[in-house]
Amino acid sequence: MIDIINVTKAYRKNSNVVENINIRINDGEIFGFIGPNGAGKTTTIKMMTGILEPDEGDILFNEKSIKKNPVEAKREFGFVPDDPNMFLKLKGIDYLNFMADIYEVNETDRMNRIEKFTKEFEIYDALEDKIESYSHGMRQKIIICGVLIHNPRNWILDEPLTGLDPKSSYKLKNMMREHAKNGNCVFFSTHVLEVAEKLCDRIGIINKGKIIFVGTYEEMKKKLGEEGSLEELFMEITKNDE
Amino acid sequence: MMNKKINFSLLKTMLKTSYDTSDIIDDDTNKLNKKSMKTWITGLVCIIVIYLSYLMINSLKEIGAPTIFLELFFLILQLLVMFQTILLTISVLYFSDDLENYLCLPIKSMKLLITKFLVMMSIIFGSELIIAVPSIFIYGVRTISNALFYPLVIIVLAGVSIFLSTIVLITMIFVMKIFRFVKNKYLFKNIVIIAMTFIILMPLTNIIDLNNYKDQYNVESYISTEEDNLKEGVEQLKLISDAMTRTNQYFIVTELGVNALSELNQNSIIYVLEILGLDLLALAIFFTIGKFTYIKDVLRNLSILDKRKNKRVKVKKRCKVSDKKYSYLKNDIKGIFKNSTYFMHYIYNIFIILLIIVFIAIAIIPIVKQAMVDVLGEERFKGISLGFSEFSLIIGIIQVIFTISSLSLTAISRYGKGAIFFKYIPIKFSTQFRLKNIPQLIINTVITITILITVKYLIPAINNEYILLMFVVATLLNIINSNILLLLDLFRPKLNYENDISVIKQNDNKLFQYILTVVSCLIIWYLKEVTENLNLNISILIEIIVFSIIVVIMEIFINKNENKIFKKII
Known part of the structure; x- marks a missing residue:
C-alpha cells in the first residue's frame, strides 16, 4: 500500500x-x-x-x-525511471547481480528471477553484452528486470x-496485472x-x-x-x- | 593537392565537437569570457608557468648556464607533446564518439584522416600556447637580445611538435595492429596507452645512466672546501645537462631545435630547414600508411564497440552473492576502469606522474645525496636529523600531488542523469558517501606511499617511526581532501553533459580543488610556524590532533546532514 x-x-x-x-x-x-x-x-x-x-x-x-x-x-518499492541510460558500461548480467546485491537477494532467488524475467523479455541471450550495446527498448527491459529482481511489493x-516493442509491452502489462492480483x-x-x-x-x-x-x-x-x-x-x- | 583534401566546414565542425572553448571565448562577442572560471584557471596556469620559468632562468643565468633551461624545456615539451598525442590518438583519431557520424557521409578516408590530424594538432598547439610559449618567451627576454629568436622559436615549436606527434602517430598505427588480438575495447585502449607510454619513456632511462657517469667523474671527491663544493655543483649541472642532451638526441628534431635557438646565426636557418624537412618526411610516411590503414582500423574499433557476443550466459555460474557495500564499491571502481576517458584521467595520469617521480628519484637522488655528503661530510649526513620544517615540507609536497587526482570531485557527476539511482536505493546516504570516497582514498594512499618511499630512499637517516607518522598525517589529509572534493561534487554536481570528457574538462569544481590545496598548505605552514620551537614529537602530535579534529567534525557533519548533502541530485 x-x-x-x-x-x-x-x-x-x-x-x-x-x-x-x-x-x-x-x-x-x-x-x-x-x-x-x-x-x-x-x-x-x-x-x-x-x-x-x-x-x-x-x-x-x-x-x-x-x-x-x-x-x-x-x-x-521498486522504481523504473523514465530514462534507462544508466550503468551502460556494465554487462547485463553484472547489472542484475549488482541490483540483487543492493537489495540483498539470495542466490537461488536471484538465479530464478534473472532467468525468468530476462527470458520473458527476451534479453536472456544478451546478458553477457554491455548495456551500452543494447537498444533503447532492451535497456528499458534490463532496468525493469533489475527492479523486479528483489520482488518489491510496490512497483x-x-x-x-x-520504447518497448508490442510483445514486451503486452508482457509488462500482464505482469503488472499479475502483480496486483497477488x-x-x-x-x-x-x-x-x-x-x-x-x-x-x-x-x-x-x-x-x-x-x-x-x-x-x-x-x-x-x-x-x-x-x-x-x-x-x-x-x-x-x-x-x- | 592538400587544400583540395581539406574541407574547412568539416574541420570547423570537428573542432567544435572535439573541444569546447565556449568557456574561454564568449560565443556571442568572440571575446575573452571574463566571467568563466576556466578563463581564470588558464590565466593562473600561465602566470605560474611564467613565474617558475623566470625563477629558473634567472638562477641558471647567474651560474652562467642558461642553455640548461632550453634543454629542460624541450625535454618536458617533447614528453608533453607525446603523451598528449597518445591521448588524442585514442580520443580523437580512433575512438572518438563522432566517428560514426562522419563514416556515413561521402568523405574520403584521406580527407577524414587529414582533418582529424589538424584537429589534434590544433589542440596540441592550444596547450603549447598556454604552457610552452610564455616560458620560452621569458627565456628570450631574459637571455637573448637577437630578435631572430622570436620568429624562430615559433617555427621550431611547431616543427618539433608536428614531428614528434607524427612519429607517435606512426608508432600508434603499428601498436594498434600489434594489439588487435585484444577483443575487449576497454582493455585494448588501456593496453595501447600503457604500451605507448613505455615506448616513450625508454629514452629517458638515459638519464638514469647519469649515476654511472657521476661515479666515473668524482670517485675521489669527498672534499668539503667551499671552492670544491662550487666546482662540484658546476660539474653536477654539467652532468644533468649532458644527460638531457643525450636524451634529446633520441628525438632528433629536439636537438636541432635546441641548436637553432641557442646558436642564433645562419646555422639556425639550416637547423630549422632540417626540422621542416623531417616534418615533411614524417607526414608523408604517416599519411601514406594512414591512407591504407586508418579507416580499416576505425571500422574494426567500431565493430568491437558494437559487437554483441550473444554468448550463452551461464546464470548459475554468474550469480554470486556479495555484500551490498562491497558490490556498490566494486561497481564504482569498475566504472572507472571500463571507461577509457575516466581511466586516462584518473588512473593513467597518476601512473605517469608516479613513474616520472620514480625515474627522477632513481636519476637525481643519488646525485643530490652525493652533493649532501660532499657538503656535510659522510658522518654528518648519516646523522642528519629531521626537523618539523622538513616534516611539514614533505607533507606539503604530498598535499600538492594530491591535487592531480580528482576522483571524488566527479564521483557523482560521472553518472550523469543516472545518478538519481543513488537516491532511491536502500543504502544510507552517509554510507554511500563513504563508499564513494574509497577510490580517491586508495589513489591518494598510493601517492603517499610512493612519496614516502622516495623520501626514505633519499634520506635513509629518517627513522621509520617518522615515516610512519608522515603516513598518518598524510592519511588524515587524504581523508579531509577526499571528503571536501566529494562534498563539492555533491553541492555542485554536473549531471547534464554530452560526453564523458566534458564532465572532467568542463568541471569548474577543479578550481576549488586548487584552492583547497593552497589552504591546506597554508595550514601546514601555519602549524609549522606555531609549533616549530617545540619538541618534534609534540609538534607532530599537535598536527595529528588538529587534522583528526577536522576529520571528526567532517564525520559529524556528514552524518547529521546526509539528506542535505545529496539534495542536489535530482
Whole structure:
C-alpha cells in the first residue's frame, strides 16, 4: 500500500509545483497517474522515491515513511525511471547481480528471477553484452528486470512502456496485472491514455500541481456526466481546470 | 593537392565537437569570457608557468648556464607533446564518439584522416600556447637580445611538435595492429596507452645512466672546501645537462631545435630547414600508411564497440552473492576502469606522474645525496636529523600531488542523469558517501606511499617511526581532501553533459580543488610556524590532533546532514 499524505513541493517560494496531494493506492490495485507535461507527475514520483524531499507531508510504503525511515521505505518499492541510460558500461548480467546485491537477494532467488524475467523479455541471450550495446527498448527491459529482481511489493513505474516493442509491452502489462492480483500495488505514470483506460483500476489526474481527479474510469464518466473515451474525458477535465 | 583534401566546414565542425572553448571565448562577442572560471584557471596556469620559468632562468643565468633551461624545456615539451598525442590518438583519431557520424557521409578516408590530424594538432598547439610559449618567451627576454629568436622559436615549436606527434602517430598505427588480438575495447585502449607510454619513456632511462657517469667523474671527491663544493655543483649541472642532451638526441628534431635557438646565426636557418624537412618526411610516411590503414582500423574499433557476443550466459555460474557495500564499491571502481576517458584521467595520469617521480628519484637522488655528503661530510649526513620544517615540507609536497587526482570531485557527476539511482536505493546516504570516497582514498594512499618511499630512499637517516607518522598525517589529509572534493561534487554536481570528457574538462569544481590545496598548505605552514620551537614529537602530535579534529567534525557533519548533502541530485 502506498499513502501519499498532504504532499507539497515548491522549487521557489510561493510557487508550488505540487500542492497538497493526497492519494492512497491500495494493495491489489493498479493506479495510473496521468497529466499534461509539466503538471507535476515527475516531481510527485521523485518525492515518492526519495529523490526529492517533500516540503510538507509524507509518503508511506506499507506504513514505512520515506521521510522518517528512508532506507526501510526504499526496500518496499521498486522504481523504473523514465530514462534507462544508466550503468551502460556494465554487462547485463553484472547489472542484475549488482541490483540483487543492493537489495540483498539470495542466490537461488536471484538465479530464478534473472532467468525468468530476462527470458520473458527476451534479453536472456544478451546478458553477457554491455548495456551500452543494447537498444533503447532492451535497456528499458534490463532496468525493469533489475527492479523486479528483489520482488518489491510496490512497483513505481515512470513511463514504463516507452520504447518497448508490442510483445514486451503486452508482457509488462500482464505482469503488472499479475502483480496486483497477488495483492501488491502498482503505481505508474503514462502518456498513453488508452493503456491507462484498459489497465488501471483507478486513475489519478494531476494538472498544475493539483490532483483534479482520483477514481475509476466509470466514476470519471459519472462526474463529468459524459460518455467517451478516457482521452476525451481527460481533455475535458484538464480544459475545465484551465 | 592538400587544400583540395581539406574541407574547412568539416574541420570547423570537428573542432567544435572535439573541444569546447565556449568557456574561454564568449560565443556571442568572440571575446575573452571574463566571467568563466576556466578563463581564470588558464590565466593562473600561465602566470605560474611564467613565474617558475623566470625563477629558473634567472638562477641558471647567474651560474652562467642558461642553455640548461632550453634543454629542460624541450625535454618536458617533447614528453608533453607525446603523451598528449597518445591521448588524442585514442580520443580523437580512433575512438572518438563522432566517428560514426562522419563514416556515413561521402568523405574520403584521406580527407577524414587529414582533418582529424589538424584537429589534434590544433589542440596540441592550444596547450603549447598556454604552457610552452610564455616560458620560452621569458627565456628570450631574459637571455637573448637577437630578435631572430622570436620568429624562430615559433617555427621550431611547431616543427618539433608536428614531428614528434607524427612519429607517435606512426608508432600508434603499428601498436594498434600489434594489439588487435585484444577483443575487449576497454582493455585494448588501456593496453595501447600503457604500451605507448613505455615506448616513450625508454629514452629517458638515459638519464638514469647519469649515476654511472657521476661515479666515473668524482670517485675521489669527498672534499668539503667551499671552492670544491662550487666546482662540484658546476660539474653536477654539467652532468644533468649532458644527460638531457643525450636524451634529446633520441628525438632528433629536439636537438636541432635546441641548436637553432641557442646558436642564433645562419646555422639556425639550416637547423630549422632540417626540422621542416623531417616534418615533411614524417607526414608523408604517416599519411601514406594512414591512407591504407586508418579507416580499416576505425571500422574494426567500431565493430568491437558494437559487437554483441550473444554468448550463452551461464546464470548459475554468474550469480554470486556479495555484500551490498562491497558490490556498490566494486561497481564504482569498475566504472572507472571500463571507461577509457575516466581511466586516462584518473588512473593513467597518476601512473605517469608516479613513474616520472620514480625515474627522477632513481636519476637525481643519488646525485643530490652525493652533493649532501660532499657538503656535510659522510658522518654528518648519516646523522642528519629531521626537523618539523622538513616534516611539514614533505607533507606539503604530498598535499600538492594530491591535487592531480580528482576522483571524488566527479564521483557523482560521472553518472550523469543516472545518478538519481543513488537516491532511491536502500543504502544510507552517509554510507554511500563513504563508499564513494574509497577510490580517491586508495589513489591518494598510493601517492603517499610512493612519496614516502622516495623520501626514505633519499634520506635513509629518517627513522621509520617518522615515516610512519608522515603516513598518518598524510592519511588524515587524504581523508579531509577526499571528503571536501566529494562534498563539492555533491553541492555542485554536473549531471547534464554530452560526453564523458566534458564532465572532467568542463568541471569548474577543479578550481576549488586548487584552492583547497593552497589552504591546506597554508595550514601546514601555519602549524609549522606555531609549533616549530617545540619538541618534534609534540609538534607532530599537535598536527595529528588538529587534522583528526577536522576529520571528526567532517564525520559529524556528514552524518547529521546526509539528506542535505545529496539534495542536489535530482
